[in-house]
Amino acid sequence: DADVTQTPRNRITKTGKRIMLECSQTKGHDRMYWYRQDPGLGLRLIYYSFDVKDINKGEISDGYSVSRQAQAKFSLSLESAIPNQTALYFCATSRDGELFFGEGSRLTVL
Amino acid sequence: AQSVTQLGSHVSVSEGALVLLRCNYSSSVPPYLFWYVQYPNQGLQLLLKYTTGATLVKGINGFEAEFKKSETSFHLTKPSAHMSDAAEYFCAVSRNYGQNFVFGPGTRLSVLP
Numbered sequence: 001d002a003d004v005t006q007t008p009r010n011r012i013t014k015t016g017k018r019i020m021l022e023c024s025q026t027k028g029h030d031r032m033y034w035y036r037q038d039p040g041l042g043l044r045l046i047y048y049s050f051d052v053k054d055i056n057k058g059e060i061s062d063g064y065s066v067s068r069q070a071q072a073k074f075s076l077s078l079e080s081a082i083p084n085q086t087a088l089y090f091c092a093t094s095r096d097g098e099l100f101f102g103e104g105s106r107l108t109v110l
Numbered sequence: 111a112q113s114v115t116q117l118g119s120h121v122s123v124s125e126g127a128l129v130l131l132r133c134n135y136s137s138s139v140p141p142y143l144f145w146y147v148q149y150p151n152q153g154l155q156l157l158l159k160y161t162t163g164a165t166l167v168k169g170i171n172g173f174e175a176e177f178k179k180s181e182t183s184f185h186l187t188k189p190s191a192h193m194s195d196a197a198e199y200f201c202a203v204s205r206n207y208g209q210n211f212v213f214g215p216g217t218r219l220s221v222l223p
Binding site for chain 2 (some may be wrong): 042058092094097102
């Protein structure tokens with residue numbers, strides 16, 4: 001089983017809908033991240049959390065919100081999805097300077 | 111602010127040929143440097159990292175990278191490409207170890223038979 005699990009893996013939705021992407025980890029790491037991947041842009045940081053009570057905005061947080069429900073769970077929400085939020089989203093944890101990624105959630109907003 | 115550039119969004123090599131993927135960074139202080147690989151339909155996984163000490167770093171699958179402070183570079187090499195090396199490769203920097211990772215745009219490596 002994967003150490004960092006993302007659900008759903010694929011989602012197609014319509015403009016204006018609320019979407020939640022969920023991430024759970026069994027690695028026991030305090031630090032968790034949400035990244036967005038777009039072709040030619042690499043990965044850009046949306047939000048990160050260094051523990052349950054610590055939430056920080058990343059480079060591109062506008063239009064997104066997060067919730068750290070427990071050490072193991074970190075969810076990303078799009079309150080009102082728009083087409084330019086179509087992307088591949090990755091959750092990651094880190095320890096000792098290394099990031100551990102989930103397999104990604106591909107979101108398409110029509 | 112830190113930034114990472116990777117020369118060449120797509121690199122093609124023949125099987126058995128040298129692989130060279132370029133990475134340059136801008137940072138006001140010596141950074142921590144990483145190479146990650148992404149195979150199709152998978153998340154990223156760490157290939158290698160430079161923190162302190164020896165500037166030539168060896169990673170998994172025969173890859174290595176050399177930190178050159180004077181050139182602000184951290185190029186990734188492998189002496190002989192294998193078909194299984196076909197993937198996307200990302201260079202990343204972190205000014206504070208374990209925090210604030212900044213990724214380059216990625217280089218897609220194709221290996222031709």
